[in-house]
Amino acid sequence: MSKNYEIAVLGGGPGGYVAAIRAAQLGFKTVVIEKDNMGGICLNWGCIPTKSLLKNAEMYDNILNHSKDFGITVEGVSFDFTKIIRRSRNVSTKITRGVDYLIKKNKIERIKGFGKLKSKTEIEIFDDEGKSIDSITADNIILATGARSKTVPAIPVDRENIITSTEAMILKEQPKEMIIIGAGAIGVEFAYLYNVLGTKVTIIEMLDRLVPVEDKEVSDVLEKSFKKRGMEIYTGTTVDKAEVKDGKVHVTITKDGETKELIADKVLNAIGVTGNIEGIGLEELGIETFKNHIVADRRTYRTNVKNIFAIGDVIGPPWLAHVASAEGITCVEKIKGLETVNVDYSSIPGCTYCQPQIASIGMTEEKAIEEGYELKVGKFPFSASGKAAASGEREGFVKLLFDAKYGELLGAHIIGSEATELIAEVGLAKSMEATFESIIKTVHAHPTLSESIMEAAADAYDEAIHI
Amino acid sequence: MKVDVIMPKMGESINEGTLIKWHKKKGDSVEKDEILFEISTDKVDTEIPSPEDGVLVDIKVFENETVEVDSVVAVIETEADGAVVEEASAEPPEEEPSTTQVGGELIDIPMPKMGESVMEGTIIKWHKQVGDKVERDEILYEISTDKVDTEVPSPVEGTLAEIIVKENETVEVDTIVAKVSTSGGLVKPKEKVDTKAEEKTEPEVKETKPEPAPQQTQSKSAKPNSNKFYSPLVMNIANKENVSFDELENINGTGVQGRVTKKDILNYISDRKEGKTAQPVKESTQQESRESKPAPKLEAGEGTKIIPMDNIRKRIMHHMKNSRDTSVHVSAMIEVDMSRIYNFVKANKSKFAGEGVKLTYMPFISYACIRALKEFPLMNASIDGENIVVKNYINLGIAVAVEPNGLIVPNIKNADEKNIRGLAKSIAELGQKSKNKGLVPDDIVDGTFSITNYGVFGTEFGTPIINQPEVAILGIGTIIKKPVVVEIDGADSIAIKPMMYLSLSHDHRLVDGMLGGQYLKYMKETLENFDTSIV
Known part of the structure; x- marks a missing residue:
């Protein structure tokens, strides 16, 4: 007799484990099924280990390139690549253990194995060899199987020379040259990391600029900064093919009709992610999918099959851990029947942890104009910030977009030091529907980088003091 | 000439109406201002008069059909010889004559x-x-x-x-x-x-404003007492789009803790424009959840009839519920020997009638009530957050039933400055005005304490609902002659006395049993020992 649960969560990433914990808090008898360590890509192969690597890069960058600006002489600086990688793995392991503890603490059943839907209420669990090891039933099933790197035939990933982000964070030795295909968050973070460590980095982006989802002015600053660091950047460029010859990857690219071949030790495929929808029984149950993602209602997270829900990366963009968590919580609360608030997809912060850091929320200026808003745009450069000057971090700016009609904060775009921490204030302001007055009448501590947000808001209404 | 009769606009938020009854048939002649048809909207039901004399030549909207405001409902032919009943639609209506x-x-x-x-x-x-x-x-x-x-x-x-x-x-x-x-x-x-x-001799156009009442002006953005939080953005939108505070209070919020979000107010505004509904139905956040029970849907059928509430009923419903939700109601009763007043009224009724004053018990009870309020000013107060607002004026509300199903509580302003005659006159006047739709809003607002006389229906005692924002309401029972035990010269005996119950519903947030009891006792003593010589 298989065990019955009120909620079964398939996948233990930031969507799944958070959903499971919330379910347990609300008194549901809960099980979470995960084939790997708890924490999913985020904790094991994404957010956390990469941030650890990026911190190494940042420290080394500061010591190597900026210590003399501060009058500090450092000689004989070097690093041990394997130790950098090991530190990152240790951080990851520690954090995932923390999740194991939380699962236990909340009395959630944890089944290790690969879960597959057997019926609308049944999940069969398989081990690594594909042998059936267990089976459970559940009143409600939440699919949180996440996503993985997307691959295309032109770039045949072999995980040796042509790699994905997973391999890129556990390389045995530092590559001499690396071509990064795709200049989204993952691409530019690895670009910064390996560039700082001394790898010759080339970035290829199909769209016309780096970080194409961000505001154009942000892309411009980043491109300038990366070029200054010596990276080679090809935007508006397509990759025709990538081939491995004698341990080197030959990449054929086309820009403006001209074809060129680039050669590197490693090619990082960072063109995007795709949902993990295979082998979990979707077809058998007729669960609707679209472009490699499960179709789920973005308010209730219901799929087209009753009592089967889906959250996180597997239901499609924006592929962010914090979105998956928010969806998991909302989904469970709705199953419980609590009056809860829908996830506001217009107020999702997005962060990129290269240097300069990038953080944004809401619409870009281009998008807002396209939507027909009349805008009040406020911008404050960190070069005018006392704190930024004191810290030697004068690169970047804060840009805020307000709707001229009602004063709504439509979007915020920050590039520069600590951008990813600064965005939180704007996120709160946006979700509380603050207007520019609310921001400028909030006393900001001096000297801080956050003053720049206040100044940018003031600038939108021509009331900025320091520019 | 053919004149289109259109579905009238019944209010800002109403963009459609249902034609519930035609009073005329096609081919009937109608007079200007004669009732043509009845409509029902989600706010009010009303009768629509004909805009012109003529013959009803075409009916375009049938009973129980719902159409948008400004839709042509019928056509009237104003010239007798042109009055051929026809199906074809009339020419566009002529501009209303201006002068x-x-x-x-x-x-x-x-x-x-x-x-x-x-x-x-x-x-x-x-x-x-x-x-x-x-x-x-x-x-x-x-x-x-x-x-x-x-x-x-x-x-x-x-x-x-x-x-x-x-x-x-x-x-x-x-x-x-x-x-x-x-x-x-x-x-x-x-x-x-x-x-x-x-x-050519164009006159000077002079604008004079006729006596605007010296009322406190209040801008739309003014934020009356409310426990709800509205975000700066929502307030901005409300100001720009002329969404009144009352409207805002009635928008169902879907945000955190039911907060009205930008989306909610924008939906409301677009619904208002489209005339869908004044109050958008809250999107269920717990669709098919295991704990939500579907409300039984009422359908007219065997043994039931569905009557849409009229505006007055809705207002009463709202006020009553609001009061119950606001105040902690407790009721206390006391029995009063009305012999003195009973005898006085009996003896003087005709005399007063000759002076044009209808002498009832109400002025006496009101008078005693006012004295008691003077004695216990906390009864003449209201609650503002965690403050007590004690009023040094007494605007005494008198609940008046309005046929067929209305209820309104106009108040006597500065009632403490009036004597019995004055009160009698004021009470009669308010009663008249209530029944003749002669009340102005100032008659209704700023009440400080209310009396409801359900005794007129024979009721002995009740537990009335407080008229917000007051803190108590006095209910008057009917006077009934009863055998009561009286002590005469130390000996108990049974006497027949006109007895009356007073019941006081008070808001326990402010008025405790002691104060309520003291107030009732004071009233009882005043009424039982009424000095009729002051009349």
Whole structure:
């Protein structure tokens, strides 16, 4: 007799484990099924280990390139690549253990194995060899199987020379040259990391600029900064093919009709992610999918099959851990029947942890104009910030977009030091529907980088003091 | 000439109406202002008069059909010989005749301020048409606000020169609704030819505002007492889109803790524009959840009939529920020997009637009530957050039942300055005004304490609901002769006495049993020992 649960969560990433914990808090008898360590890509192969690597890069960058600006002489600086990688793995392991503890603490059943839907209420669990090891039933099933790197035939990933982000964070030795295909968050973070460590980095982006989802002015600053660091950047460029010859990857690219071949030790495929929808029984149950993602209602997270829900990366963009968590919580609360608030997809912060850091929320200026808003745009450069000057971090700016009609904060775009921490204030302001007055009448501590947000808001209404 | 009869606009938020009954058939002749049909909207039901004399030649909307405002409902042929009943639709309606000013002064008639919290009013009926002579103080039009309906007199004598706000339109206070020409020097355009010469002598158009009541002005953005939080953005949108605070309070919020979000208010505004509904139905956040039970849907059928509430009923419902949700109601009762007053009234009724004063028990009870309020001022108070607002004036509310199913509580302003006669007069007056729709919002607002006399229906005692924001209400039972034990010279004996129960519902947040009891005891003593010589 298989065990019955009120909620079964398939996948233990930031969507799944958070959903499971919330379910347990609300008194549901809960099980979470995960084939790997708890924490999913985020904790094991994404957010956390990469941030650890990026911190190494940042420290080394500061010591190597900026210590003399501060009058500090450092000689004989070097690093041990394997130790950098090991530190990152240790951080990851520690954090995932923390999740194991939380699962236990909340009395959630944890089944290790690969879960597959057997019926609308049944999940069969398989081990690594594909042998059936267990089976459970559940009143409600939440699919949180996440996503993985997307691959295309032109770039045949072999995980040796042509790699994905997973391999890129556990390389045995530092590559001499690396071509990064795709200049989204993952691409530019690895670009910064390996560039700082001394790898010759080339970035290829199909769209016309780096970080194409961000505001154009942000892309411009980043491109300038990366070029200054010596990276080679090809935007508006397509990759025709990538081939491995004698341990080197030959990449054929086309820009403006001209074809060129680039050669590197490693090619990082960072063109995007795709949902993990295979082998979990979707077809058998007729669960609707679209472009490699499960179709789920973005308010209730219901799929087209009753009592089967889906959250996180597997239901499609924006592929962010914090979105998956928010969806998991909302989904469970709705199953419980609590009056809860829908996830506001217009107020999702997005962060990129290269240097300069990038953080944004809401619409870009281009998008807002396209939507027909009349805008009040406020911008404050960190070069005018006392704190930024004191810290030697004068690169970047804060840009805020307000709707001229009602004063709504439509979007915020920050590039520069600590951008990813600064965005939180704007996120709160946006979700509380603050207007520019609310921001400028909030006393900001001096000297801080956050003053720049206040100044940018003031600038939108021509009331900025320091520019 | 064919005239289209359109579905009238019944208020800002109403964009459609259901035709519930035709009073005329196709081919019937109708007179101007004769009732043509009845409509029902989600706010009110009303009868629609014919705009012209003529023959009803076409009916385009049938009973129980719902159509948008401004839809053509019927066609009237105004010229008898043209009155051929036909199916084809009429030509577009002609512009409403306006007039040309040829002398005298034009006086603007603004929508009157109807009280502190009333920001807008709906013109429900014009008593005069353009070109009609109007006397000073003669009723010009009727308005409806969310507090009361009332008739508005003309501030000057003259001729109604222009109607700017048509029936069933809702406009803000101070909006000019009409112009009255003081010297009658205006003509309708048909006669324009004759007056072209005169037209050149254009008169000075002078704007005089007729006696706006010296009320506190309150801007739309003013935020009355509310426990709800509105984000700066929502407040901005409300200001820009003229969403009143009352409307805002009625929008169902879908944000954190039911907060009204930008989306909610924008949806509301777009619904208001489209006339879908004044109050968007809250999107269920717990669709098919295991804990939500579907509400049984009422359907008219065997043994049941569904009657949509009229406006007054809805208001009463809202007020009563609001009061229950606000105050902690407790009720206490005391029995009063009314012998003295009973005998006095009996002996003097006809005498007072001769003076035009209807002598009832109410003035006496009111008088005793006012004395008791003076003695216990906390009873004459209201609660504002965690503050007690004690009022040093007494505006005594008197609940009046209005046939067929209305209830209204106008109050006697500064009732403590009135004697028994004065109170008797005021009570009679308010009763009359209530029944004749003569109340103005100022009669309703600012009450400090209320009395409800359910004794008139024979009820002995009740537990009335407090009239917010007051903290207590006194219920008056009927007077019944009862055998009571009295002590005469130390010996108990049974006497027959006219006895009455007073019941006091008080808000336990402020008024505890002790104060309520003291108040009732004071009233009892005052009534039982009433010094009738003061009358």
